[in-house]
Amino acid sequence: MIRSSIKMAISILLAIFFLGPILWVLWGSVRYGDASFSFQNFSSLFIYGEGISTYIRNTLIVVIITVTGSVIVSLFAGYALDRIKFKGSKLLFIGILSILMVPHASLLIPLFIWLNKLHLGNSLIGLSFVMIMYQLPFSVFMMRNSFESVPKELDEAAMIDGCSRLGIIFKVLMPAVRPGIITVGLFAFLAAWNEFITALILLNDGSKFTIPLMLVNLVRGDFGSVDFGALQAGIVISAAPCVALFFILQRYFVGGFSAGAIKG
C-alpha cells in the first residue's frame, strides 16, 4: 500500500518534470500583456526578419526533398541489398553504416567548401542532400529489413505472371514494405525539420534560414530586443508538427526507435 503510493507520487513528480516545460510554453505562447488569450505572439513572428512564412517555406523545401530523397534512395538500395546477390554489396552496406561512426562536425568543415565547388553552397538543396546522407544508414537498414520480411515467393509468383522487375517493386513489394517506407519518411521529416548545426554552417543567407535558425536569431536579439512571447510562439510552431506526427504515427515511432537504435 505504502509502496504503491510512493510509486504513484514519484510517477506524478516525474510527469510534472517532463510535461511542465511543454505546458509552460503552450500557456506562454497565447498570453500577451494582460490578455490571457491572444494570438499576438504568433502574429509578431510575421514581422521578424523575413517573416515566419518564409522560414516555414524554407524548412518545408528541405523536408520535402529529404523525405522524398530518403524514401527513393533507400527503397532501391534496400531492394538491391536484400533481393539481389551482387559483388561488393557487403562493402556498400558497411560503407553506408560507417556514416554513423563519423561525427557531423567532422564532415561539415569540408562540406562547407566542397558544396561551394558543386554550386550547392548556401542552398536549401545542398542542405537537403546532406540530410539524405545523414539519414542513409537508418533508411537503408530499415528498408533492407523490410524487404527481408517479405516472402520471396511473392516476387516469384509475380515474375511468373510476367511482371517486370520495376513492376514487382512498385506493384507487389511496395504495399508490403509500406510500414518501412512510412518509418523512413517519418524520421527523415523529423531530422530535416529540426536540423540546426548543418543549417547553421551551410546556410549564410538570412532569407534561406530554416525555423530553428530563425528562432536562435530571435533569441540572440538579431531582430531587436528579445521578444520571449514570440519565442514561445515560435517554439510551439516548431514542435507542433512533430508532436502531431508522434500521436498519428505512434507505432512507427516505437518501431523506428528500436530498429533505429543503430542511429548515432
Add this chain to the structure above:
Amino acid sequence: MATANPNVLSRKNSMRPSRPKRGFRSTGIGWLFSAPAVVVLLFFFIVPLGYSVVMSTKDWPLLGPDYPTNFPTNYTQISENELFLNSLFFTVKYTAIISVILISLSLGLALLVQEGKQRASGILRTIYFLPVVTGLSTAALLFLGFLNPTIGPMTRILNLFGMDPDWLGTPNLALTSTVLMMTWRFAGFYMVIMLSGLQAIPRDIYESAAVDGANRINTFRYITAPLMKSTFSLCLILILTGGMVAFEQFYILTGGGPDNSTVTIVMTIFREAFSQFEMGSAAAMSVVLLIALVMMNILQLRLVRKDESGDTR
C-alpha cells in the same frame, strides 16, 4: 519489420555475412539499383571525408589563394592549443555526468512504467517520451525561456524558498542547466530502449526466481542487470558518442559561457574554422575527434561481442 529486442539489433547480427536465401545474382543490376545510394554516399560522405584529411595537412585559410602543405604542424599544434585541451576536459566531464544520469534515470523510468495498471503506465510512458519528439534545438530554446529569470517559472519558484540561482550565469550552474535540459529531452528515448530490453527477458525466469524466494533487489541484481547488459552497452555507446560531439545544446543555452567555461570540442573546432578562419587546423582537430570516436566505438563493440559469445545463446 522492426523487432523490439535490441539484442537482435546489435551490429553483429545486422551485418551477418551469410544471409540464406537471397534472390537472383546480377552484379550490374545490383549496382544499378544501388546507384542513388552510391551517389549520396560518394559525393556527400566519402569525398568530404577525404577532403577533410587533405585539408588537415595544409595551411588552409578560409579565403586564402593557395594552400601550402604544412603537415604535421596542424596536428602538433593541437596539443599546444589550450582552448582545445580545456574543451576536451570539459566535454569528457559533461559526457561522464550525462551518462550516469541518463542511464540511471531511464532505467528507473523503464522499471516504473513496465508493470502496474496497463492504462496508467501507458499514459506515463507517453508523457515521459513526449520531449523526445521535439527537436534538440527547440528543446534548448524552450529551456532558455524556462530558466530565464524574468519570464521563466523556475527562478520564481526557487525564490519562494529563498534561493535565487542565476541559471546560466556561473560555470557550474550553466553546466547543470544544460544537463537538466538534456535529461528532459533524452530520458524518454533511453527509457524506450531499456523497456525493450526488459521485455526481452523471459517471464519464467522471474517466476522461478520467485519460487526460489528471491527478493526484489536480488532479482534485479542477479537476473535483470546481467540480462540487460547488451541494452546497457547500447545506451552507453549512444550517450558517450552523443556527449563527445555535443554542440548545439551548449551553443544555444550557454553560448560556451560564462567565460568560455562550457566550450565543447565541436565548438572549438567550429571557432577555429569560422572565427579564426583556420580551416586546416580545424580539419586536423576533427580528424582527431573522428579517430577517437571510431576507436571508442570499436572498443565498446568488442566488449559487447565478448560478452555475447560468453552467453549460452
